[in-house]
Amino acid sequence: MRMTIAVVLLAAGPSVAGADVLALTPPMGWNSWNKFGCDVSEKLMKEMADAFVASGMKDAGYQYLVIDDCWQVRRDAEGRIVADPDRFPSGMKALADYVHGKGLKFGLYSDAGTGTCQKRPGSKDHEDVDARAYAGWGVDYLKYDWCNAEGQDTRDSYARMSRALRASGRPIVFSICEWGSTKPWTWAPGVGHLWRSTGDIQDCWDCGKDWGGLGVVKIIDLQADLHPFAGPGHWNDPDMLEVGNGGLNAAEARSHFSFWALLAAPLMAGNDLRTMSAETRAILTNREVIAVDQDPLGMQGRKVRDDGEREVWMKPLADGAKAVILFNRGAAPGSVAVAWEDVSLAPRTKALVRDLWKKADAGSFTGRYEVTVGPHDVVMVRITPAP
Numbered sequence: 001m002r003m004t005i006a007v008v009l010l011a012a013g014p015s016v017a018g019a020d021v022l023a024l025t026p027p028m029g030w031n032s033w034n035k036f037g038c039d040v041s042e043k044l045m046k047e048m049a050d051a052f053v054a055s056g057m058k059d060a061g062y063q064y065l066v067i068d069d070c071w072q073v074r075r076d077a078e079g080r081i082v083a084d085p086d087r088f089p090s091g092m093k094a095l096a097d098y099v100h101g102k103g104l105k106f107g108l109y110s111d112a113g114t115g116t117c118q119k120r121p122g123s124k125d126h127e128d129v130d131a132r133a134y135a136g137w138g139v140d141y142l143k144y145d146w147c148n149a150e151g152q153d154t155r156d157s158y159a160r161m162s163r164a165l166r167a168s169g170r171p172i173v174f175s176i177c178e179w180g181s182t183k184p185w186t187w188a189p190g191v192g193h194l195w196r197s198t199g200d201i202q203d204c205w206d207c208g209k210d211w212g213g214l215g216v217v218k219i220i221d222l223q224a225d226l227h228p229f230a231g232p233g234h235w236n237d238p239d240m241l242e243v244g245n246g247g248l249n250a251a252e253a254r255s256h257f258s259f260w261a262l263l264a265a266p267l268m269a270g271n272d273l274r275t276m277s278a279e280t281r282a283i284l285t286n287r288e289v290i291a292v293d294q295d296p297l298g299m300q301g302r303k304v305r306d307d308g309e310r311e312v313w314m315k316p317l318a319d320g321a322k323a324v325i326l327f328n329r330g331a332a333p334g335s336v337a338v339a340w341e342d343v344s345l346a347p348r349t350k351a352l353v354r355d356l357w358k359k360a361d362a363g364s365f366t367g368r369y370e371v372t373v374g375p376h377d378v379v380m381v382r383i384t385p386a387p
Helices: 042-054 092-101 127-137 154-167 216-222 250-262 278-284 287-293
Strands: 028-031 064-066 072-075 081-083 105-111 141-145 173-176 194-196 235-237 267-269 302-307 310-316 322-328 334-339 350-355 360-366 368-373 377-385
Touching: 028 105, 042 064, 042 092, 064 141, 081 127, 092 105, 092 127, 105 127, 127 154, 141 154, 154 173, 216 250, 250 267, 250 278, 250 287, 250 310, 250 322, 250 377, 287 377, 310 334, 322 334, 322 368, 334 377, 360 368, 368 377
Parallel strands: 028 064, 028 267, 064 105, 105 141, 141 173, 173 194, 194 235
Antiparallel strands: 072 081, 302 310, 310 322, 322 377, 334 368, 350 360, 350 377
């Protein structure tokens, strides 16, 4: 599987703050790649749109239904991209209309190189014609990959598509996917709205692949120093969610989702929405955790305490509260504590602590909060200072 970066198109002008009204909170949606790879079709996407609504994902805040690689097969005599007529017999405009009819938004995938990662036509030297096609079809989100781009400059290549999307006249979230290889957090604000900050995620806890795939905990570690670069309209993207795909146990899936929320990451589910278990649905639709991700202050969380296998991570929230993850990366249960000084609260402050997975108040505490955390698990709390 190839790496991907997400970028959001600036609706008007080059400034992320002010002129741009897209991705003011991290995009939430679903992408076909993690579960289905190249096995995409009109039928699948319509069924997924139906399940998107029936499962409660839409009501929980998810919006974008994104087809990843393999929807396109060639270009016509005028250079226009052609969708696979066997798999998408009604065409992309009709499919987008169906998705929009469900109250959702529609996304597609392309690549900055001559070909996509799966050898389908890329957008190099076709940026304008592709952007016009996407706008005409009703596309709301473009994921733009970085395969088959030898000799190209990332900044130039992504800026070309960014300009083409703006010129199309349709607001389109532009997701940059160059896998963090050129530190896009340093140059992509104003080009895209989100950018991949790591290699591709794998459906496992602490693994790695020779070609660059990374387990969940390895990706978490790579986010620790990137918090200064995220905010409304410009987000670090640690890749799509693997919750519900079978490689993580319940604790690991809960940790995965908790960290993506604390990191102000795009929440792009990648499981089969039609058949997900009650456990998976409960994780993906936990509104209290989602609210941390979607907090309007838009700050990315950061690690504030590291005691080896026990860690504390914190995200400031718009109302003055702190979202906190007490993380146990070890193989046995252990006690994890957060001191108020760790999260920039005065030691004598009295604060209400709410457990976001239990969806219950833990009580009022002064100075610190301590709890036992299971292996590979988290306790995620909201700490609200008393008035």
